[in-house]
Amino acid sequence: MRWTRPWGQLRLPLRARVMLAFGLVSVLVTGLIAILTWNLSSSYMLSQRQDSAVRQAVVNARLVQEALRRDSHDLSELLTGLGSQVESAVLLVDHGQWISSGNLLDPRQLPHALLDLVGQGVAARQRLVLSEVPVLAVGLPLPAASATYVEVFPLRDLDRTFHFLSWMLAAGVVVSGFAGALLGRWAAARALRPLTTLTAAAASAAAGDLTIRLPDTRDPDLAPLTTAFNNTTERLQRRVIRDARFAGDVSHEVRSPLTTMLNAMAVLQRRRTELSANGQQALDLLATELRRFQRLVDDLLEISLATEDRADLPLEPVDLVELVAHAARDRVGGEPPVVDAADPHPRVLADRRRLERAVTNLLSNADQHGRGLVRVGLLRHNGQARIEVDDAGPGVPVADRELIFERFARGSPAFRDPSDTGAGLGLALVAQHVHGHAGRTWVEDRPGGGARFVIEIPEAGQ
Amino acid sequence: MSLTLLLVEDDARIRRSLALALGDEGYTIVEAPTGEEALRYLATPAVTVDLVLLDLMLPGVDGLQVCRQIRERGELPIIMVTARTDTADVIAGLEAGADDYVTKPLVASELAARIRALMRRAGDHGGGAAFTVGDLRVDPAQGRAVRGAQDVHLTKTELRLLCELAAAEQRVVSREQLLERVWDYDYFGDTRLLDVHIRRLRRKVEPDPGQPRHILTARGQGYRLVL
Numbered sequence: 001m002r003w004t005r006p007w008g009q010l011r012l013p014l015r016a017r018v019m020l021a022f023g024l025v026s027v028l029v030t031g032l033i034a035i036l037t038w039n040l041s042s043s044y045m046l047s048q049r050q051d052s053a054v055r056q057a058v059v060n061a062r063l064v065q066e067a068l069r070r071d072s073h074d075l076s077e078l079l080t081g082l083g084s085q086v087e088s089a090v091l092l093v094d095h096g097q098w099i100s101s102g103n104l105l106d107p108r109q110l111p112h113a114l115l116d117l118v119g120q121g122v123a124a125r126q127r128l129v130l131s132e133v134p135v136l137a138v139g140l141p142l143p144a145a146s147a148t149y150v151e152v153f154p155l156r157d158l159d160r161t162f163h164f165l166s167w168m169l170a171a172g173v174v175v176s177g178f179a180g181a182l183l184g185r186w187a188a189a190r191a192l193r194p195l196t197t198l199t200a201a202a203a204s205a206a207a208g209d210l211t212i213r214l215p216d217t218r219d220p221d222l223a224p225l226t227t228a229f230n231n232t233t234e235r236l237q238r239r240v241i242r243d244a245r246f247a248g249d250v251s252h253e254v255r256s257p258l259t260t261m262l263n264a265m266a267v268l269q270r271r272r273t274e275l276s277a278n279g280q281q282a283l284d285l286l287a288t289e290l291r292r293f294q295r296l297v298d299d300l301l302e303i304s305l306a307t308e309d310r311a312d313l314p315l316e317p318v319d320l321v322e323l324v325a326h327a328a329r330d331r332v333g334g335e336p337p338v339v340d341a342a343d344p345h346p347r348v349l350a351d352r353r354r355l356e357r358a359v360t361n362l363l364s365n366a367d368q369h370g371r372g373l374v375r376v377g378l379l380r381h382n383g384q385a386r387i388e389v390d391d392a393g394p395g396v397p398v399a400d401r402e403l404i405f406e407r408f409a410r411g412s413p414a415f416r417d418p419s420d421t422g423a424g425l426g427l428a429l430v431a432q433h434v435h436g437h438a439g440r441t442w443v444e445d446r447p448g449g450g451a452r453f454v455i456e457i458p459e460a461g462q
Numbered sequence: 463m464s465l466t467l468l469l470v471e472d473d474a475r476i477r478r479s480l481a482l483a484l485g486d487e488g489y490t491i492v493e494a495p496t497g498e499e500a501l502r503y504l505a506t507p508a509v510t511v512d513l514v515l516l517d518l519m520l521p522g523v524d525g526l527q528v529c530r531q532i533r534e535r536g537e538l539p540i541i542m543v544t545a546r547t548d549t550a551d552v553i554a555g556l557e558a559g560a561d562d563y564v565t566k567p568l569v570a571s572e573l574a575a576r577i578r579a580l581m582r583r584a585g586d587h588g589g590g591a592a593f594t595v596g597d598l599r600v601d602p603a604q605g606r607a608v609r610g611a612q613d614v615h616l617t618k619t620e621l622r623l624l625c626e627l628a629a630a631e632q633r634v635v636s637r638e639q640l641l642e643r644v645w646d647y648d649y650f651g652d653t654r655l656l657d658v659h660i661r662r663l664r665r666k667v668e669p670d671p672g673q674p675r676h677i678l679t680a681r682g683q684g685y686r687l688v689l
Binding site for chain 2: 317350
């Protein structure tokens with residue numbers, strides 16, 4: 001299933017998307033709460049401050065009104081006292097005459113709109129910035145003295161508190177956004193953990209281990225996936241075994257007629273001279289093809305024993321130099337190979353017969369498909385014993401390097417030897433036997449041209 | 463003097479072709495299509511058979527039974543023919559008393575090589591001096607083993623194996639050496655062949671085959687005979 005999205009190329013990985021979603025949601029929620037908190041607390045504090053300011057202004061206005069009525073000269077003293085607080089001020093407009101007192105502030109800068117309003121006999125208050133100081137101006141008409149009283153209260157403390165509060169809330173939103181993202185990351189990792197297990201299991205299944213199963217789970221979200229995966233590998237494994245068994249059965253069935261043919265052929269070959277020239281040629285053709293057929297049947301049987309475990313292999317210590325020397329003895333024609341062996345000789349725990357079969361197949365592959373064997377390297381490398389078989393051929397194209405280890409995959413027709421009698425199972429058998437020894441096999445370019453087939457299996461402990 | 467082989471094989475075409483090809487190798491062949499017929503032929507007085515080539519898959523009395531019955535009567539060398547190399551099949555055949563085995567498709571010339579190796583050990587008992595293993599007195603020259611007054615029947619292969627172990631004078635003989643000296647297998651023979659024969663030998667030599675005191679296993683190396 002595949003669906004496209006408008007931002008197709010820009011799709012983030014699942015984990016990042018979950019993180020982003022969690023982060024956004026938590027920013028949204030905490031942001032909303034922060035705004036609410038800000039509004040409620042700031043308006044509450046402001047109204048508290050205003051109420052107390054108004055109360056104080058009313059008391060002070062009453063004192064000023066008293067002083068005006070008595071017309072005493074206490075007034076200027078009183079006004080000076082009232083305006084002496086830092087960043088506060090008082091202004092008295094008495095019959096058009098402005099009497100003011102202020103510490104650091106000049107109350108004559110108060111907006112006229114406010115003064116006019118109070119002058120008309122309406123009590124008023126206003127928040128404003130006076131000489132860069134946030135203040136609250138409370139204006140009260142003094143009807144008894146037909147004067148106007150304005151008192152200015154500093155709001156710097158409240159402003160600082162608001163500042164602090166807003167910073168705290170903003171920081172809280174940012175932190176909760178990050179925390180949300182982290183939570184998202186954790187949740188994604190946790191939710192994806194079964195997927196990680198599945199990925200690992202699928203990878204080993206793809207690498208050929210069909211015995212792998214996911215552990216049973218009671219999680220209703222995961223159970224169908226687990227069951228489906230396990231069923232799939234189970235069916236695949238059964239199928240592989242069935243295929244192998246079929247190949248084995250075919251091979252066995254073919255063995256009886258093959259026995260008859262080989263022995264009849266031996267009888268005929270003994271009497272070759274009794275035949276005409278044409279008869280002899282035909283007999284030789286038949287003999288060659290029969291031997292090829294026999295090899296194919298042998299390979300088929302050998303490969304049908306694929307499902308064997310390493311535990312079933314009769315393992316014994318094997319000196320690779322000896323093994324290669326023995327394998328090379330069976331080569332048809334050709335010089336003895338140049339062997340480049342590490343000292344001391346690499347040794348492995350192996351099923352001698354199977355490993356030798358793998359080496360024999362690589363040697364004959366070099367002879368038949370690689371224009372001749374150039375060198376055999378027997379090396380040790382990071383705890384692995386390594387067999388390198390170099391040939392003089394054109395090498396194997398990168399695209400074919402895995403394919404040639406498949407059954408019945410021969411070299412591409414371009415560089416196939418016309419006298420090739422390979423059955424197409426040789427390299428597949430190599431791969432299988434090496435796999436059975438917990439090893440790896442691959443082909444690479446030989447430095448200087450040609451192909452290098454490599455077998456690597458764990459070195460035997462001393 | 464040509465050797466006489468009893469060829470027990472139910473497939474007529476295989477039997478005919480093998481008889482022809484083995485005839486070319488210089489053997490006299492007696493053909494038997496079933497186990498019953500083979501046993502009947504062997505029971506006939508005055509017939510000489512030097513070796514039995516026995517297919518394990520026979521209709522009626524199967525190859526394993528035939529093998530066991532031949533063993534009960536004596537040490538006639540037996541090479542069994544198996545279609546499958548499955549462990550169970552080969553081991554069952556060897557336990558039943560076969561001296562060696564070949565798998566199909568078997569070719570007369572290769573078979574002749576195995577027969578020669580087997581007949582050589584049947585004729586040559588190592589020629590060494592007599593020796594005693596526990597309470598068993600072994601006389602290679604006569605091809606006999608005696609416990610007290612009682613004859614212990616060892617097949618030619620078992621006797622040869624015991625002699626090879628004895629010749630090493632208590633030292634370990636490797637599996638490869640034993641396979642080469644007793645069966646003529648170079649480099650790698652089937653070690654199951656050796657292991658089953660050791661088991662068979664222990665049953666005849668050891669007082670308690672489960673706790674061997676004479677034929678000892680040297681793990682990862684081979685076997686050792688303690689007299």
